[in-house]
Structures are given as structure tokens and as C-alpha cells.
Amino acid sequence: MSEPRIINGVVVDDTFAEAFPMKATRLVITAHNLTWARHAAASATGFATSVIACGCEAGIERELGPEETPDGRPGLAILIFSMSGKELAKQVERRVGQCVLTCPTTAVFAGIAEGEAIALGKNLRFFGDGWQISKVIAGVRYWRIPVMDGEFVAQETTAVTKAVGGGNLLMLASSIETALNAAEAAVQAMKRLPNVAMPFPGGVVRSGSKVGSKYASLGASTNDAFCPGLHGLAAKSDITPDVHAVLEIVIDGLTDTDVGAAMLAGMHACIAIGAAGGLLRLSAGNYGGKLGPFHFHLHKLLGEEGSTR
Amino acid sequence: MTQVRLTLKQPPTLRVDMRGVTPTALAGLEPAQIERITVTHGMQTLALAELFDVSRSTSAAGGDAELLLEGDLSRLDRIGWQLDSGRIVVVGSVGDYAGACMSAGEVSVQGDAGMLAACEMAGGTLSIDGNVGDHAASSLPGSMDGMRGGTLVVRGRAGHRFADRMRRGSAVVFGDVGDFLASRLVAGTIAIGGRAGAHVGYGMRRGSVVFAGAASNSASNSAPAIAPTFVPALADAPVAWQLIARDLARHGGPFAGLPARRIVRHLGDLAADGRGELILAA
Numbered sequence: 358m359s360e361p362r363i364i365n366g367v368v369v370d371d372t373f374a375e376a377f378p379m380k381a382t383r384l385v386i387t388a389h390n391l392t393w394a395r396h397a398a399a400s401a402t403g404f405a406t407s408v409i410a411c412g413c414e415a416g417i418e419r420e421l422g423p424e425e426t427p428d429g430r431p432g433l434a435i436l437i438f439s440m441s442g443k444e445l446a447k448q449v450e451r452r453v454g455q456c457v458l459t460c461p462t463t464a465v466f467a468g469i470a471e472g473e474a475i476a477l478g479k480n481l482r483f484f485g486d487g488w489q490i491s492k493v494i495a496g497v498r499y500w501r502i503p504v505m506d507g508e509f510v511a512q513e514t515t516a517v518t519k520a521v522g523g524g525n526l527l528m529l530a531s532s533i534e535t536a537l538n539a540a541e542a543a544v545q546a547m548k549r550l551p552n553v554a555m556p557f558p559g560g561v562v563r564s565g566s567k568v569g570s571k572y573a574s575l576g577a578s579t580n581d582a583f584c585p586g587l588h589g590l591a592a593k594s595d596i597t598p599d600v601h602a603v604l605e606i607v608i609d610g611l612t613d614t615d616v617g618a619a620m621l622a623g624m625h626a627c628i629a630i631g632a633a634g635g636l637l638r639l640s641a642g643n644y645g646g647k648l649g650p651f652h653f654h655l656h657k658l659l660g661e662e663g664s665t666r
Numbered sequence: 667m668t669q670v671r672l673t674l675k676q677p678p679t680l681r682v683d684m685r686g687v688t689p690t691a692l693a694g695l696e697p698a699q700i701e702r703i704t705v706t707h708g709m710q711t712l713a714l715a716e717l718f719d720v721s722r723s724t725s726a727a728g729g730d731a732e733l734l735l736e737g738d739l740s741r742l743d744r745i746g747w748q749l750d751s752g753r754i755v756v757v758g759s760v761g762d763y764a765g766a767c768m769s770a771g772e773v774s775v776q777g778d779a780g781m782l783a784a785c786e787m788a789g790g791t792l793s794i795d796g797n798v799g800d801h802a803a804s805s806l807p808g809s810m811d812g813m814r815g816g817t818l819v820v821r822g823r824a825g826h827r828f829a830d831r832m833r834r835g836s837a838v839v840f841g842d843v844g845d846f847l848a849s850r851l852v853a854g855t856i857a858i859g860g861r862a863g864a865h866v867g868y869g870m871r872r873g874s875v876v877f878a879g880a881a882s883n884s885a886s887n888s889a890p891a892i893a894p895t896f897v898p899a900l901a902d903a904p905v906a907w908q909l910i911a912r913d914l915a916r917h918g919g920p921f922a923g924l925p926a927r928r929i930v931r932h933l934g935d936l937a938a939d940g941r942g943e944l945i946l947a948a
Contacts, residue, residue: 387905428908429925464905490872490941491853492906493834494913499906507901510909 362656366632367639371656374525374620374641377649379414379438380445381520381611382475383468385421386457387432397463398433400456405437405448406557407607409577413439413448414522414609416554427466428510434468436554438609442517446475449515454481461506467515478502478511521651524608524616526623527565527583527640529600535635536602537561542630543606543623550622552615553608565605568644580642600637613651621658667729668693670700672718674737674758680708681761682717685744689752689771693731697722729753730771740780746773749790762799765792766806768816781825784818786811787835793819800825800844803837803856813837813854819917826863829856832873840919842888848875851942855910859920861888867896871939874910878920880946889946896934896944903931907945 362369386401388394398417405415418434426432437452439445457465458481467477478500482489485502491513492499498513526543530536544560547553555561570578581587582595583603596603606623610616620641630636641655670692683706692700700722701715714720731752739745743761746754749768759777766782769789778796784803798820803813804827812831819838826844829837833852838859845863848856851870859878867875880889911924927947934940 427912428905429912430905430908488941492855492874492909494855494909499909501903501906503901508903508906510905 361638362659362662364659364662365628367628367630367636369624369628369655369659370638370640371654372641373643373652373654374523375643375646375648376521376523376525376613376616376651376653378651379408379440379520379522379609380442380517381436381438381609382445382449382472382515382517383418383611384435384437384449384453384457384477384515385426385432385466385468386435387421387426387428387430387464387466388460389430389462391420391431391433393460393462394430394432397457397460398435400460401452402435402437402554402556403456405452406562408438408440408522412444413437413452414554414556414607415448415452416556416560416609418551418554419548428464430464436552436609436611438520438522438554438556442473442475445517450476450480453477453511454484458484458502458504458509458511464510466512469516469518472516472518474514475517477513477515479513481511518611520609520611521613521616522609523649524610524620524651524653525565525642526606526608526620526627527603527642528605528627528636529583529596529603529638529640531599531601531635531637533602535630536604538634539627539630539636540604540606542626546622546626547606547608547619550615550619552611553619554610555606555608555619557607560606562605562607563603565603565642568648583640595640597637605642613653616651617653617658620653620655624655624659667727667732668722668724669732669734671721671723671734671736672700672714673721674718674735674739674742675716677738678707678712678717678741680741682707682712682742683744684742685747687714687733688746688749689731689733689754690750692722692733693752695722740778743780745775746771746792749773759796764794765790765818768792778822782806783820784813784816784837787813787818788815789835791817791819793821795821797822797841798824798828801827801830803828803832803835804830811852821919823860829854832856836913838914838917838921847890848873848942850938851875855914857914857917857921858888862890864891865893866890867893867935867942867944869938870935870942872941874943874945876910876914876921876924876945876947878914878924878947880948890944892932892944893935895937896932897936899931899933899943903943910945911947 402415415437482500565580566577704711740759746765762780764779764783781799805812823841824843838857840859842860849868851873853872857876914921932944
């Protein structure tokens with residue numbers, strides 16, 4: 358690593374976030390009103406923080422107005438990311454079947470047109486027990502499945518696209534309050550951008566991990582180099598004594614450009630808080646370039662912004 | 667783009683079978699070669715030159731090959747038969763089987779069409795500015811399946827047995843239709859702007875039949891008589907209706923305002939599968 362930059366009192370490490378290829382799809386969930394669309398979307402993207410144990414990573418991308426949805430009702434766009442198209446197909450079917458089909462008044466549509474098709478309503482239709490009806494409209498097949506509040510309409514398939522997972526930003530702060538402030542501001546800035554999802558609770562993760570463990574059965578374990586409680590105890594620490602809390606934001610996006618744009622927006626929001634707000638340092642997690650082909654260098658993202666001092 | 671223009675010299679005395687005369691087949695031929703192509707006229711064969719003045723033009727503009735037919739072609743059958751690419755424009759009326767069995771491409775008739783238009787059509791678009799005869803969008807005589815894809819637009823009236831045995835695609839009629847509309851319908855979407863004759867949806871299994879002119883407070887109320895083998899739907903279907911209505915609205919005319927209108931649905935025909943719906947736009 359070369360010299361860090363200092364912008365508004367915040368040290369920006371000369372390091373990079375390391376991301377890896379994923380498969381993703383976007384679903385559009387509509388409902389009678391935004392409240393019920395949000396219930397379905399929150400449920401469908403629940404327990405989807407990390408592919409390590411959830412099978413997928415998912416998040417709500419944005420709200421959609423009635424003029425933006427196929428059925429003229431309010432809705433939400435959600436993004437679901439997985440490590441393979443096969444696993445993604447499994448997750449989409451389970452989550453739509455358990456969380457969207459079950460939610461009053463909802464309907465679900467593909468949010469991406471180009472790419473390999475995976476089942477959306479194609480298999481869920483059998484819930485209709487023979488009463489389901491296919492409807493092909495403008496070359497697109499929909500399934501109408503009778504349910505107790507009327508009918509559940511689902512597009513037959515959605516498309517899978519290549520995506521990028523694991524973009525990240527570490528915020529090192531003087532206290533947990535200031536760390537939360539910075540993280541919340543960064544997530545808010547990132548959420549304004551399209552094509553990205555921050556899958557952890559509130560978009561923020563406190564349990565950043567490193568590859569490997571002293572226990573042979575574990576593939577990942579706590580990132581001790583960034584744990585303030587282990588400063589002075591662990592053999593290697595990447596934090597200074599003035600850092601008392603570290604939080605991380607993980608970003609999944611449809612392209613590396615989207616992930617990079619979200620990281621930049623997050624950094625700008627953090628830098629605006631500055632050292633005066635208790636944010637001391639920005640860093641990123643990587644594994645020496647061995648984990649994935651996408652490297653997001655913080656200094657390159659910032660361009661000429663800031664100076665080396 | 668290559669355009670071949672066939673101008674009818676005078677109406678033939680007998681029926682002419684135009685199968686094989688498609689834009690793509692003619693696009694690579696010189697006018698002299700086109701003139702030598704034969705079609706059947708009654709029991710005889712005739713060269714196209716005996717029926718038409720032939721001309722051909724090419725332009726630098728891209729696009730599919732086009733065949734322009736001019737004159738009263740109401741004795742010329744199977745125009746657009748098994749069409750799979752290109753565009754046919756007819757300035758005048760056509761005979762039977764217009765656009766029958768076509769799988770892609772476009773046929774535009776600026777006049778009337780005879781019987782069996784769009785029968786067993788599987789793709790593409792057939793639009794008819796005037797009226798169509800009986801059995802449009804239905805099956806060939808003796809066949810089990812009718813229209814199975816594509817879009818049929820009739821801006822005038824349609825005859826009896828419209829969309830008999832149809833199973834996929836969209837068929838819209840701006841005006842009135844005859845008896846047995848959507849009889850034995852397997853699936854697909856039908857929209858009617860005017861009045862329908864007797865026995866609407868007789869034996870229909872699935873599919874949607876939309877009546878855009880069925881407003882009960884309208885002087886031109888054209889709600890069809892609903893057979894006793896249909897039941898009123900208790901549940902709304904707002905999502906499916908919006909998907910259907912928005913797709914139909916692009917045809918304009920009586921369908922333009924459909925997405926904003928409320929509907930009443932009747933489900934049936936219970937004498938068959940019973941999963942079809944008659945949709946009356948209020």
C-alpha cells in the first residue's frame with residue numbers, strides 16, 4: 358500500500374475492495390398499495406444477507422410508481438443475487454412461492470428482459486390445482502392462479518444476468534454512534550442509485566469476515582484485524598488506538614460500474630461527515646486479489662479528489 | 667428493400683389460388699420471371715402475367731420484402747397463405763383464406779376479406795380495414811385447432827363462428843360479429859367493439875372475450891346475451907385485466923380507453939372446461 362489520502366480529515370486507505378462474479382435477477386412486485394408490496398418485498402428479501410448460509414443475497418432496489426409497473430399498481434423492484442443460475446432459480450422459486458404468492462393482492466413480474474430464463478410463475482402455477490390459467494399477452498406468458506383474495510398473477514419466467522457481488526466499504530470511527538451515522542448516511546446515498554442492493558440488515562454488517570479459521574470446519578471467521586476489542590491482543594491489527602468501532606457495507610450490483618458508483622456515493626457521504634463527525638478512516642476488504650476478478654480501488658474511484666499528505 | 671407491385675388487370679372469372687405468391691419468394695426475381703409464375707384459376711393454371719401488370723422496385727432503405735397488390739381481389743384466395751416473412755399490402759378486397767396459416771410477417775388489407783381469414787394463423791399480424799366473412803381466426807375445415815398465435819385486427823364487422831376453436835393469440839374486431847363468437851374457444855384473447863350475435867362463447871374452455879362496447883349506460887350498449895352455462899365472477903381480476911386492457915388499447919378505436927374502465931366478468935362455459943371468461947367493460 359502507498360500513502361493514504363486525507364479528505365475532510367478522513368483517511369482513505371490506498372486499498373481495494375475485492376468482488377466476485379454472481380448471477381442475478383430483478384423482480385417487480387406490485388400490490389393493491391405500496392404497504393402490501395413492501396410487505397411482500399421485505400419478506401422475499403429476508404434472510405438473504407450472505408450466500409454463505411442464505412443461498413442468495415437480496416435487497417429492495419427501489420419503489421416503483423404506478424406508471425412504471427406492468428399492471429399500473431404501485432410496486433417495488435428487488436434484486437436477488439446468487440453464486441449460480443441454478444441456485445438463483447431455486448431461491449427465486451422458494452421466495453416468490455412463500456413470500457409473494459402468500460401476500461395479499463400481490464403480483465410478480467420479471468424486471469430484466471435479456472438473459473437466460475428461469476422459472477418465476479412456471480412451477481408455482483401448480484398451486485392452482487388445475488384451476489390456473491395461462492395468458493400470453495404481447496408474447497409474454499403469465500399465469501393466473503386462483504387464491505382466496507382473487508388471483509395471483511405471475512410472469513412465467515424471469516431472466517438471469519451476470520452480476521458482481523462483494524463490493525464493500527469499511528468505516529472506522531471513534532465510537533459506535535459515529536460509525537452508525539456514517540454507515541446510515543452511506544447506505545442512504547447508495548440506495549439512490551439503480552442496479553445495486555446492500556443485503557445486510559439496514560445495509561450494514563458488523564461481522565466482517567476473513568477467509569479461513571483456526572477451526573478446520575469453518576471457511577470464514579471474524580475479521581480480527583479490524584476488531585477494536587482485539588487491538589493489542591491479535592498478532593496483526595489494521596486499526597489505530599483511536600478507532601473504537603468498525604462497520605462494513607457490502608454492495609452487490611448488476612455490473613462492476615454499478616458497484617463502483619455505489620461505493621463512490623457511499624464514500625462521498627462518509628467524507629461529508631468527516632473527522633469532525635467522528636469518522637476517522639475509510640478502508641475496504643480484500644483477500645490479496647485471490648478471491649475475485651473485480652477490484653475497486655478507493656483512490657481510483659475518488660479520482661483526483663483529495664490529496665496525499 | 668424490394669417491392670413487387672402486382673396490379674390486377676381485370677377480375678378473373680373463377681377463383682384464383684394465390685398460395686406461394688409471397689414477398690420473399692418474389693423478392694429475388696426479375697419482373698419477367700415473376701410474370702411466368704403460375705397460379706390455379708378454377709381447374710386451370712395461369713401465368714401471373716395474364717392476371718397482373720408486374721413491376722418491381724428496390725430502394726436503399728432496409729426492411730423486409732414487400733408485395734403490393736392492387737385491384738378488386740375478392741376472387742383471389744389464399745393471399746398470405748403460410749406467410750413466414752415480409753409484408754403484403756392489398757389495396758382492395760381479398761377472397762377467402764387471407765393470411766391463413768401464416769406464421770410471421772404482416773398482411774394489410776385495405777378492403778374486405780372473405781371467409782376463413784387468419785384461420786390457423788400462428789404468428790405475425792393480419793389487419794383488415796373492412797369486414798371479414800365467417801370462420802375468421804378459426805380452423806381449417808376438419809381441423810381441431812384454430813388460430814394459434816399472432817394478431818388479427820378487423821376494423822369492420824366479422825361473420826359467424828369468429829375464432830372458433832382458437833387457442834392462442836389476439837383477435838380484435840372493431841365492429842359487430844355474428845353468431846357463435848368464440849365457440850369452442852380453447853384459449854387466447856378476443857376483443858369486440860360492437861355487438862355480438864347469439865351463442866357467445868358456446869362450448870368455450872378457456873380464453874378471454876372482451877366486449878368493449880358493453881357499457882350499460884351507453885346508448886350503444888352492446889352487451890351480449892350471457893348463456894346460462896356461464897356464472898358471474900365474484901372475484902376481481904385487476905392485474906390480468908390491466909395486462910389485457912393495456913395490450914388491447916394499442917389498437918385504438920373502441921379499445922383505446924379500456925385500461926380505465928371497470929369490468930364485469932362471467933366465467934364458463936361450464937358445459938366445457940369452464941375456465942374461460944367473458945369480460946364486459948362497463
